[in-house]
Amino acid sequence: MSQDRFHDTIAEIDRLNAQDPNMENKDGKSIPKELLYGQRMSTMLLEFDQNASETLKIAARGQHIQRWTIPRDSYPMDRKGYLMWRTELKKIHGKLVSSIMEKYGYPPEDIQHVDYLINKRRLKTDPETQCLEDVVCLVFLKYYFGEFIAKHAEEEEKIIDIIQKTWKKMSDKGHEAALKMGHSDKALELVQKALS
Template sequence: MSRAEDKHGGVSEDHVLEDRLLQDAEAAFFAIHAQDARTVVPATVLATGGETMGKRVGLETPRSAATADPAHAADPAHAADPAHATDPAHATDPAHATDPAHATDPAHAADPAHSGDAAHSADPAESSVRSGGASGSAAPLTSAAPLNWSVHYHARMLSWVLKLEPEAGLALRLAAMAQHLGRYLHPRGDFPEGRAGYLAWRAHAAARQAEAAEDILARLGCPSAVRTRVRSLLLKENLAHDAEVQTLEDAACLVFFELELEALSHKHDQAKLERVLRKTWKKMSGRGRREAQSIAVVRSPEISRVLRNCPVAEESFDV
């Protein structure tokens, strides 16, 4: 059932507006994620079920790549123009791709007039994400093409949020789409080494993602109260006492387990790996921890062994 359809089969105007906002926000955030030059190899990615960001969020029918840009979707002549969708000059124009203002301003990238959606839809990495989807079971993805890192990361974020909380509200869904929005524009290497530098980088990236998300949502006509709530979720405010913040944090930790932990296990010694695992574990609810253990059983016997020695249910939001 669509979020716009009530239990009696009727349509709520509020839900119709909410669904439209979700679609437009998905397109705007996707335009930023798709500019990340990093990729992830499908063979190392575990699909664990739920929606992907390449589908209409909370709705029944998939979105096509051709309607990813709100401006394109709103302009039938523009959206249907095959020359625009396949114009290699547009997709590969160095001036367009490397313009500092365009490349480093998330709000600019998400502006319907500047999203460069034609170039994105021509990218095989993007296409493999948007045309695919998780199967609902723990199985390797089958696409041979590398996946755009940020696009896939946010597909997994949304997937996990919806698995943990199938009735997730508007603000939580929007926050899942915007988690680490444009973080690739703020490299860790731009900050000093050591814990102080790491914390400064985290604080800077978090503030910028929240600002960018709030600005984009304002442009899309998102109500002020929803924008404020999305910002609070992205900044992980009141984590110990807010169930939605905890769900978002659980999802972020689970995507970390899926996409990054195995590489860390080869990069660091046992002691460092255990420290990373325990720090991540402390941030998770019991529900999130059980999901993490399920991932570890499939992915890494070593990680699974460490997690077996970690407590499962300590958090307030254990279910």
């Protein structure tokens, strides 16, 4: 029963994320952006923590569920606006995933735990919240960092600042995994500058 409800929950998250109108190219195929992101989160979680709990796996897959429904520009385009946008998104992602879990018969404590993880409560003190944050950062560094560097090529200070902020959120285990990744020469140079 447990495996069935787990698979049904993951399938429902994917079904909703497959509605993303924003596409990303992977191996020559166009894939809805948040569907691909959720799959990358699951893959990275399994690489990073083979013993991840069922609730952590659900939180990782649902981390960005239907993210496109609240565009970034619906909030002021400054740091404060960005933080407000992120807070609102986390609440919505938590509620959506909670409603899916409820539909498939998860107990309230599991639902509450996933909402807690998605909202990143007690980062640095809760091991599963920290694990999820590490996975978020690793997915960014592996799949989106190169694109970020290209987009902000003229703003080296901004890139270094983002690396430093990302690094601060991660655990020692996360740092170790990040440094083992195959980065481009440019990315490595920026990481070294940020960490020196």
